Amino acid sequence: MPIFGQQISINNDLVPDWTREEVSTGTTIMAVEYDGGVVIGADSRTTTGAYIANRVTDKLTRVHDKIYCCRSGSAADTQAIAEVVSYQLGFHSIELDEPPLVETAANLFRASCYRYREELMAGILVAGWDRRKGGQVYCVPIGGMLVRQPVAVGGSGSTYVYGFMDSNYKPGLNKDQCLELAASALSLAMERDGSSGGVIRLATISEEGVERRVILGNQLPKFSTH
Amino acid sequence: MALSTILETPGAGFNFDNAERNAALEGLFEGGQTPKPLKTGTTIAGVVFKDGVVLGADTRATSSDVVADKMCAKIHYISPNIYCCGAGTAADTEKTTDLLSSNLSIFSLNSGRNPRMVMAVNILQDMLYRYHGQIGANLILGGVDCTGNHLYTVGPYGSVNKVPYLAMGSGDLAALGILEDGFKHDLELEKAKELVQAAIHAGIMSDLGSGNNIDICVITKEGVDYIRPYQESEYKDDRKMKYKYRPGTTAVLTEKVVPLNLEVVQETVQKMETV
Numbered sequence: 001m002p003i004f005g006q007q008i009s010i011n012n013d014l015v016p017d018w019t020r021e022e023v024s025t026g027t028t029i030m031a032v033e034y035d036g037g038v039v040i041g042a043d044s045r046t047t048t049g050a051y052i053a054n055r056v057t058d059k060l061t062r063v064h065d066k067i068y069c070c071r072s073g074s075a076a077d078t079q080a081i082a083e084v085v086s087y088q089l090g091f092h093s094i095e096l097d098e099p100p101l102v103e104t105a106a107n108l109f110r111a112s113c114y115r116y117r118e119e120l121m122a123g124i125l126v127a128g129w130d131r132r133k134g135g136q137v138y139c140v141p142i143g144g145m146l147v148r149q150p151v152a153v154g155g156s157g158s159t160y161v162y163g164f165m166d167s168n169y170k171p172g173l174n175k176d177q178c179l180e181l182a183a184s185a186l187s188l189a190m191e192r193d194g195s196s197g198g199v200i201r202l203a204t205i206s207e208e209g210v211e212r213r214v215i216l217g218n219q220l221p222k223f224s225t226h
Numbered sequence: 227m228a229l230s231t232i233l234e235t236p237g238a239g240f241n242f243d244n245a246e247r248n249a250a251l252e253g254l255f256e257g258g259q260t261p262k263p264l265k266t267g268t269t270i271a272g273v274v275f276k277d278g279v280v281l282g283a284d285t286r287a288t289s290s291d292v293v294a295d296k297m298c299a300k301i302h303y304i305s306p307n308i309y310c311c312g313a314g315t316a317a318d319t320e321k322t323t324d325l326l327s328s329n330l331s332i333f334s335l336n337s338g339r340n341p342r343m344v345m346a347v348n349i350l351q352d353m354l355y356r357y358h359g360q361i362g363a364n365l366i367l368g369g370v371d372c373t374g375n376h377l378y379t380v381g382p383y384g385s386v387n388k389v390p391y392l393a394m395g396s397g398d399l400a401a402l403g404i405l406e407d408g409f410k411h412d413l414e415l416e417k418a419k420e421l422v423q424a425a426i427h428a429g430i431m432s433d434l435g436s437g438n439n440i441d442i443c444v445i446t447k448e449g450v451d452y453i454r455p456y457q458e459s460e461y462k463d464d465r466k467m468k469y470k471y472r473p474g475t476t477a478v479l480t481e482k483v484v485p486l487n488l489e490v491v492q493e494t495v496q497k498m499e500t501v
Contacts, residue, residue, distance in 0.1 A: 046387065051399075053379075054387045075385035080355050119358075 026195025028157030028186055029059060029070035031127040031137040032169070032178045033150045037206030038127040038135040039175065041182040042070050043157065043190050044198030055198045060212075064089045066205050067105045067128030072155035073142065074121040081112050081122055102128040106138035106146055114144025123154045129205050153185065157193030161185045175204060180221075187220045245360070267435010269397030270300060270311035271405065271425040272368045272377045274390045275418035278446035279368035279375050282422035283311050284397070284430050285455065286437040293437070299454070301443045305330045305341050306450065308369030309443050313395035314382060315362035322363045326350060343369045343376040347386055355384025364394050370445050397429025397436040404428045419444065423457060430459075 029042040042059035045052055059071045061079075063086045071078035085108045093100045106126040113122055126138040139145075139152040151169050153161055164185055173181065183200055190196045200215040270283040287295035302310045302323040310326070312319025326349055330341040346367055354361055359382045367378045379387050379394065391409045393401035404425040413421065419442055429436045439455035 046385075048381070053381070054389065056389070057387065074383065076355055076381065076383035079351070079385055 026157075026193070027059060027072040027155035028153070028161070028189035028193060028196040029072050029125055029155045030153040030158070030161075030165075030182055030185055031070060031125045031151070032173070032182060033127075033135045033137050034173055034175050034178045036135060037129050037175065037204055038137055039178040039182050039202065039204050040068055040070055040125070040127045041186050041200060041202045042155075043186055043196040044201060045190075045196055046075055047195055052197075057198070058201060060201055060203050062086070062210075063105055063126075064093065064100055064128070066099065066130065066210065067102055067126065068203060068205060068210070069105075069109065070125040070127070070154065072123040077120045077122045078124065081109065081120070081124070084112060085109055099130060101130045101132060102126065102136040102138065103133070103148075106136075106140060106148075109138075109140045110144055110146040113140055113142075117142075117144045125152050125154050127205065129207060135206065153189075155196065157186075157189035157196035160192040161189045164188055175206075179204070183215055184221050184223075188223065190220070191223075267397070267433060268300060268313040268395035269393065269401050269426050269429025269433060269436040270313055270366055270395050271393040271398075271401045271422050271429075272311065272366045272391065273405065273409065273413070273418050273422050274368075274375050274377045275413040275415060277375075277415060278370045278444065279377055280415075280418045280422045281309055281311050281366065281368045281443040281445070282426045282456070283441050284426055284436040285439045285441060286430075286435070287316065288435055296438045297455075299441065301441055301452070301454075303327060304346055304367070304369070305334065307340050307371055307445065308343060308346055308367060309445060309450065309452075310346075310368075311366040311394070312363060313366075313398075314364040318361045318363040319365065322350070322353070322361060322365070325353070340371060342371045342373065343367065343378065344373075347378045347380060350380045351384050351386050354380060354382060359383040366392055366394055368443075368445060370447055375445075393425060393429070395429065395433075395436065397426075397433035400428040400432035401425035415444065415446075419456075427457075 026047050027043060027045070031038055031040045040060055044055060044057045046054040046057045061069050061071055061082045063069055063082060067089070069082055071082065085105065088108050089100050089105055092104065105128065109124050109126055113120060113124070121142060123142050124140045126140060127136065129135050136148060137150065137152050138148050139154065141154065150171060151165060153165060168181060179202060182202060186200045199217055200220065202215065203210055203212045267288050268284060272279060272281045281301055283300035285297050285300065286293055287298035300311055302312060304310050304323060304327045310323050312323060326346060329349060330346060333341055350365065354363065362382050364382060365380045367380065369376060377389055377392060379389065379392050390411065391405045393405055405421065408421045408424065422442060423440055426440045438459050440457040441454045442456035444451040
């Protein structure tokens with residue numbers, strides 16, 4: 001077959017990253033339980049290779065009124081899973097005629113993530129409030145495991161803050177202490193992880209409802225090595 | 227593999243049998259002579275302003291190192307209130323936007339409503355996610371509907387981002403620099419057009435794959451203003467596209483008329499059937 005001229009190979013530098021890399025939410029996400037609710041938080045950076053595709057991403061996705069998920073991994077996969085679960089939960093809740101349990105939501109995530117574990121790349125934290133068990137955090141990492149934890153971190157930046165979390169989390173923290181803990185942990189992770197950055201998005205979920213806030217780049221908690 | 231003598235209707239949808247073959251071939255030929263899809267190096271941008279959305283694009287389509295089309299249209303019509311800029315594989319962006327446009331037309335005719343942006347975005351996201359990145363379309367969708375002015379980007383793997391300003395394509399880094407510097411919320415129309423034009427211009431100047439003219443598309447509640455071209459490149463060529471000459475351009479030197487005497491040999495009449 002005649003080939004006219006050269007075709008630019010995808011290995012050539014002239015062809016930009018975003019054409020061949022998948023969009024990833026290389027990320028830091030975390031969720032903490034407190035008595036009466038949960039605090040969830042995430043950074044806001046979405047990358048395609050070395051390019052930041054969106055610097056103000058919202059990774060805290062609502063799946064029901066008082067159940068949110070924090071997304072990490074492939075942006076497309078996590079958006080798709082969250083939509084599927086959101087639909088399933090909505091349907092389930094209408095059938096039951098009462099708000100769904102956080103454990104139900106977490107199991108729905110786990111069902112999708114485990115069944116399609118070979119095709120998907122998704123690490124999700126499910127957190128929310130229900131009447132039966134109050135504030136709960138469930139971790140559904142890549143591969144489709146499901147485990148409930150009082151505090152969980154996820155994403156590429158989480159590795160930098162395991163030590164911080166282990167030493168600074170104590171059971172029995174109140175809402176404001178949890179918010180401060182989350183903001184500090186996310187700030188530390190964003191400082192060290194190249195795939196995390198932007199602004200910090202936080203939310204508290206409790207019986208009263210959902211309260212969202214944003215900490216802008218210049219208002220991030222500072223630490224002595226910064 | 228069926229014999230060529232047996233007629234087989236092709237299955238619906240895409241057939242990825244060749245993807246494995248291509249991957250194997252690429253291994254055999256180091257340096258790869260397997261065919262690569264045509265990508266149009268591009269700069270496209272979009273900005274949400276006070277009364278609507280402004281989309282902009284360059285007009286160069288390249289076939290490796292040669293400019294294949296100097297006046298390529300990269301801003302595609304989706305519906306009367308939604309337009310879409312496409313970067314990535316040229317065929318994929320064309321066909322995807324055509325498919326979306328047809329589906330939304332059918333919806334409009336069935337329901338009597340103008341389609342909403344979220345509907346277009348959801349259809350695109352579903353389709354691109356289903357094909358797992360095999361459709362190389364990076365799209366910027368801009369439009370105005372009853373819920374407001376919106377700008378979305380959809381990636382080839384099916385990820386969606388909703389943003390107030392955006393640039394895509396091989397010239398996106400240059401364009402984004404201009405947008406990051408100049409964007410404010412609730413810009414006026416003229417300022418928004420200038421900003422988008424400056425962004426595309428930066429892409430054209432800094433990227434080999436982008437160039438020629440700039441197209442701008444302004445979408446507002448009142449309607450759409452598709453300005454093509456908004457700004458023409460200074461490097462225009464003088465070639466005439468049509469080579470028709472008026473009678474008399476060439477002087478007539480001699481004229482010789484020879485009448486042909488024809489004899490009627492046979493005459494037949496065929497009646498036309500009338501009802």
